[in-house]
Amino acid sequence: MTKISLQDMIAEELADVGQHVRYKLPTSRARSTVWLGERGLGVRRYASGRAVYIVQTRMGGRCRTITIAPTSVITEHRASMIARRVMAHAEVGHDPADDRLRMRSAPIFQDFLDEYWKRTMPRWKKSSREMHASYRRLYLEGSFPGISIDEIGEEHVTRWFAALNNNTGPGAANRVLAILNAMLNKGEEWGYRIDGTNPCRSVRRNKSRKIERFLSSAELRRLGEVLEEDQSVEGSQRSTVAAAMTLLLLTGCRASEVTGLQWPDVRGNRLKLRDSKTGPRTVWLGDAARTVLDALPRSRNIPWVFWNSERRAPLIKLSNYWPSLRDRAELSNVRLHDLRHTFASHAAMSNETLSMIGRLLGHRSLSSTSRYAHLGEEHVSSAAQQIGSTIERLMI
Missing domain, CATH: 1.10.150.130 (Tyrosine recombinase, N-terminal domain)
Structure with a gap:
């Protein structure tokens, strides 16, 4: 077996694992190796107390010993995975030592x-x-x-x-x-x-908190009454905010998509959004949403659909206005984003497919849409009643 000096082992370690381990070189070359269950994988211990995972394999017709990483840095399972990759590279003629100069030039x-x-x-x-x-x-x-x-x-x-x-x-x-x-x-x-x-x-990510809150029919009625009251105050900021909130409910748009809306984006029965979370997209408008937009005043020098009349600038954050509307409608534990969730959930309860709901919301994948497809208990109960009645009629 070709012997490799300790300095060469350190260089190979830098190339193979990217671990710039800083320590004082041991003065003694005494060392011992314990081979593990994985073929070619072992633990090498030095007189200094340092221990590293190594892998032995044939490269270019000769046996090579490659240092993987210190045992204090990675687990045996991780070392085993790296060892398999090293041996796989060796089988196709790749020598990890070729990466040595490249790794030494890595920036901080x-x-x-x-x-x-x-x-x-x-x-x-x-x-x-x-x-x-x-x-x-x-x-x-x-x-x-x-x-x-x-x-x-x-x-x-x-x-x-x-x-x-x-x-x-x-x-x-x-x-x-x-x-x-x-x-x-x-x-x-x-x-x-x-x-x-x-x-x-x-690294294990934090578990995502799946929100299932959407407005029931009764809650929608209470919120609708509050929004209608504010929209009746023509020319006021309350009226503009109420119209924006109503459009959120009727389209399932994100708040930022509504506050960033400009009149050139409104094209007949659709909105052509120049930018959204998933990039440019089209939002289709029903008659109710179109009526909300048609009722809004336009100013030749103001491109924004929803704007602050005092600052002559677009509404920055609808979330600033939401707490007051929510409290007046007696809604508990409802976020502004739940209006989007409400649109999607009621679409699901109207038997729309996930693919259609995803298209309406501008989702890229069905996995994103699935969390919006929760059904209310009253809808599930109604469905169970309808199916049961059908089966009962068939049994008679």
């Missing part, structure tokens, strides 16, 4: 963050750029100080994500983790990390 995290933003940001939607910029400023800047992009391992990301959860909500933490995951994937694509070593894949 902060420099890579700047590079990633510069190279990928131009392809993001405007709304995504704004959201990502906020997350970068709050939760990515200053993370992993002094650590090279190829050095970031599972233990680094796990500690970072735990701290992130202490500083923000579970949903926001998941979104920031998704950004880091995309960054490290690009790190592999751009040659800064070994393929398949993204540690974000091993």
